[in-house]
Amino acid sequence: MLTEMVKNWWLFLLRGAVAIVFGFLAIIWPAQTWLTLVMLLGAFILLDGIFTLVAGIDIHRHFDGSWPVILEGAVGIVIGLLTLLWPGVASQAMVYLVAAWAVITGILEIAVATWIRHIVVGEWSMIVAGILSILLGILLFVYPAAGLVGLLWAIGVYAILFGITQVFFAARLHGLMSVREPSQARS
Numbered sequence: 001m002l003t004e005m006v007k008n009w010w011l012f013l014l015r016g017a018v019a020i021v022f023g024f025l026a027i028i029w030p031a032q033t034w035l036t037l038v039m040l041l042g043a044f045i046l047l048d049g050i051f052t053l054v055a056g057i058d059i060h061r062h063f064d065g066s067w068p069v070i071l072e073g074a075v076g077i078v079i080g081l082l083t084l085l086w087p088g089v090a091s092q093a094m095v096y097l098v099a100a101w102a103v104i105t106g107i108l109e110i111a112v113a114t115w116i117r118h119i120v121v122g123e124w125s126m127i128v129a130g131i132l133s134i135l136l137g138i139l140l141f142v143y144p145a146a147g148l149v150g151l152l153w154a155i156g157v158y159a160i161l162f163g164i165t166q167v168f169f170a171a172r173l174h175g176l177m178s179v180r181e182p183s184q185a186r187s
Contacts, residue, residue, distance in 0.1 A: 004062045005120070008055055009173035015051045016166030018044065023159030026152050037152055038094060042083030044159065045101060049076020065115060072108035075101070095151065099140035102158075106133030122172035129165040132158055 022044040029036070053073025059066040079101045083094070109130030113123040136158045140151070 004059050005055075005116070006173050006176045008058055009170045009177060011051055011055045011170075012166050012173060013170035015048060016163040016168075016170060018047050018051070019159045019163030019166060021163075023156040023161075023163060026156030026159060029152075038083060038087040041094075041098065041155065042080050042087070044080075045076050045083060046080025049073050049078075049080050052076055068108045068111040068115060072105060072112070075104050075108070095140050095144045098155070099137040099144075102133045102137030102140065104137075106130040106135075106137060109133060120169075120172065120176070122169060125165040125169045125172075129162050132161055132165075 022040065025040060026037070050073065052069060053076070056066050056069030056071075056073050059069060079097060083097065107130065109126050113126035113130065116126075117123045136154060139154060
């Protein structure tokens with residue numbers, strides 16, 4: 001299972017890079033319309049869900065306990081698609097949809113981190129990502145009437161921090177690849 005995660009380190013890197021780019025775009029363009037936010041957010045959630053689902057399915061081929069990763073990806077795809085299909089939904093409903101996605105994703109990130117804690121050093125970065133997701137969700141549930149700019153900045157900062165944690169985790173996995181390659185060559 002570790003070998004498969006290490007082999008697919010680039011998926012975590014790609015996931016982090018997409019999150020960082022989305023975060024910066026969300027902060028740079030706060031005056032854009034709500035529809036732009038909805039479309040950007042829907043695309044981000046959908047891509048994040050696809051990357052996560054692909055990683056989960058690949059891990060599942062070699063290890064049966066990958067259900068949190070697969071579930072997280074599936075939830076992201078469904079919510080991303082709903083966001084893209086109904087961009088005219090009232091902003092209040094969208095805020096709650098994003099809040100639910102953030103809380104669910106955070107819980108599943110923490111579940112994955114505890115699942116791999118005995119295998120991968122640096123799993124704390126996934127726990128931090130999960131906590132950030134949960135905090136964003138709670139803030140959005142508590143303050144749903146927050147202005148678009150505030151919401152956009154909160155989501156942007158979250159996405160950047162989440163992306164950084166994923167890039168760090170990818171680097172840790174990639175580092176394991178270079179450590180494992182010489183030992184595999186001797187086998």
